[in-house]
Amino acid sequence: MRVVPRWVLASAGAAPVFLIGGWTLGAARQPGGFDGVSGTISALAAVDATDRWIMTLGLVGLGLCHCVTAAGLRTLGAGGRALLALGGVATVAVAAFPLPAGGGSAAPHTVAAAVAFGALALWPAFAPPAATRGPTTPGPRPAGSEAGRHPSTRTTPEGYADSRLRWVALSVGLLVLVAWFVVELAGGGDRVGLAERVAAAAEALCPLLVAGALTTRSRR
Template sequence: MRSASAAPRWALLSSGCAPVLLVGSWAIAQARQGPEYDPAADTLSVLASYGAASYWLMTGMLLALGTCYVMTAYALRQAATAGRLALAGGGLSALALTLVPAPSSGGALEHGAVATVGVVLLGAWPPLAAARAGAPTPWGLRFDVSLAASGVMFASALWFWAELQSGRAPGVAERVVTFLHALWPFLVVLSCRRSAAA
C-alpha cells in the first residue's frame, strides 16, 4: 500500500460515473436502434458499429469509460502499482476500441483482440491491486476479496465467450461482464474512503 489516506473525491466521481455511463449509454443506444435490435442476442458492439444509429453515442461512452478507468487508477494510491497499471490498461483498451469498432456485420479480428485485452486486464486488476498481507487494508483491497471479485469477472467472461459460440444470449452475458468491470473500481474506492474515515 502506498498510502493509508482516502482516495480523492474525484476518484469517487470517476469510478462512480463508469457504471452509470455504461448502463445509461447502452439503454439509450438500444432504444435508438429500434425493435430490430435484440439486447439478449445482440452484443454491445452492434450498437457501436459503423452505421449504427448510436455509433457516436457508444463511441463517446467508450471514451468516457476508458477515461474513468484511467483516472481511477491514477487516484487509487492505496492499491498496489501492478493493479493500478492493469486498471489503467483496461481503460486504454476501452479508448482503443473506438479506433477499431466492429463492422456492421460479421466479426473483426482487431476489435476482438482489443476487447479481449481489455477483459483480461480488467479481470486481473483486483488481485494485482491487493495489499500485502498483514497491512491494515480496506476490504476492497484484501487479497481474498480481490481474488473472489476477479474469479467472478473471469467466470462471467467465460460465460460471454460460451454465449458467443452458442448464439443464445451473448448480449446478456456481455452486459453482465462489462457491468462487473465498471462496478468493481467504484466499490474499491468506496472501501478505501470508508477505511480512511474509520
C-alpha cells in the same frame, strides 16, 4: 489526507453511467428496436449502427474513467492499478476500432475487447497493497482510557494473506462472468448480449466498489 480523493470516487461512479447509459440510449435509437439479450454492446457502436456515436462516447468515457481511477488509487498495488489503466486504454481502443459494416476485418476490435475484459477482470488480484511488517505502536488514547488499550492497527503478514484472498476472489468472480460471455459468443448463443452486459457492468462497477470500501475503511 483522504485515502481516496473525491475525484476518484467521481470517476469510478461515472464509469457505469457511461456504459449503461450508452447501451440504453444507443439501443433506443436503433430502428425497429434492439434486443439486448442477443445483441452485443459492440453492435451499438458498429460502423453501420444508427447513432453509433452514443455507444462510442459511452465506451470512450468508460475507458477514460478507468484510467483516472487507476491514477488516483495510490494506496493499491502498482500491478493492479496498471491493469486497471490498461483495461481503460483497451476500452477506448474498442471504440476506436468498431465492428465493420461488412467485409472488413474485426480482428483489431476483437483483440482490444479481449484485452479490456481480461485486464479489468484481473486487476483486483494484483491490487492489494504490501503488508506492513513490524510491531504495532501505541495510538492516541481517549480521555479516561488505560495506557496501551488502544494501539494503532497495522497490517500483519497474516492479515495481508486474508485480505489478498478477498481480492483474488473478486477477480475470480469477474473471470467467471467473462467466461460465460466467451462461451455464449463462441457457441453462438442467444444470450450473448445479456452475458456481455452482466460481465461488462460488473467490471465497470468494481472500481467504484473498491473505492467505496477504501473510503469506508479509512473513516473507521
